[in-house]
Amino acid sequence: MHSISRPGRRSSTFLESVGGPVSACLPCCSRVEAVLSSIGPGFEEGRLREQLRWPIEVRVWQEDDSPYMLAAKWISEIGAATGRIGVEETARYAFFEGLRGAAHSSELVSADPITVGCRAQKSEHELELMRLACEATFEVYRATFASLRGGMTQHGVGDLIARGYEKMGLSGYSIVLFGPAAALPHGTREEQVLREGIGVLIDGGTSVEGYQSDITRTSVLGKPSANLVRAFEIVRNSQDAALGAAVAGKECGSVDEAARKVITDAGFGPGYKYFTHRLGHGIGMDGHERPYLVRGNRTILKPGMTFSDEPGIYVPGDYGLRCEDLMVITESGAAKLLAPGLAPSLEKPIA
Helix, strand or coil: CEECCEECCCCEEEEECCCCCCEEECCCCCCEECCCEEEEEHHHHHHHHHHCCCCCEEEEECCCCCHHHHHHHHHHHCCCCCCEEEECCCCCHHHHHHHHHHCCCCEEEECHHHHHHHHHECCHHHHHHHHHHHHHHHHHHHHHHHCCCCCCEHHHHHHHHHHHHHHCCCCEEEEEEEHHHHHCCCCCCCCCECCCCCEEEEEEEEEECCEECCEEEEEECCCCCHHHHHHHHHHHHHHHHHHHHCCCCCEHHHHHHHHHHHHHHCCCCCCCCCCCCCCEEECCCCCCEEEEECCCCCCECCCCEEEEECCEEEECCCEEEECEEEEEECCCCCEEECCCCCCCCCCCCCC
């Protein structure tokens, strides 16, 4: 459990899951005196201290102790026993329930008003880490697409991608889809074999110091069909429309509307018929985090917010095509790519 800041007067505590049972923070109402504490199991104390990046008090419990009683004791010591404890959305329910049983006088509420706002707008240092993650993904994809051969399975291509990240000292993930299987945006368990003329969709990414990339490219082995070429042009135009619409002060939902209009106006509509998902998601320390670029979302775009821009066209039984890059709302108000560049063509998916 990590706890940060002692408020000058009564405020809220929030908890999140960070590998231990719980993690907590006390955001200030006014003056703040920093208080740092980490709570973990006694047998992990050495490893916990080794992983700390700044001086933090360490408290531990033994196997027959309750970590939640220890957390509740800490909350009482800092004067927050009768305060509000906000639970961050990714915290496990077991942690929430355990603390609620131990901290009887505290009120447990959602921490989203604090955590979502803090995480949505990235600093320049955070953005640089995301750029590095995107660059690493581009390098792996470039080598992977150059290595495609007929007869390969999606698992074989996935292994190439994994080995590429390993050579960089990174770990990554991928979704690899061939031909009609790509019409299911996140794939199928069925074995797929690559052959001449069918599309190859690769979606995935890695992380650098905890900050994520998420890039999708669609290519083809050999000569692409006329349907694939047309779909690629439409999807790339949709990406461009999203980049142009993503401006500080506008609503998140308006970006989805701009991108979706390009696809529906080209005959792939209405609504979600062929472009079956939202345009994009927030991204940072999590691969998917708020806010989302989805119809009806009235969240206002602000500088430092980062999103995926990933329109697609999915024709069941025929093909699926998606292009995905990351973008950031800049201080000037306009959106700018975090990725090194957009896809030039089906034949050359990486610039």
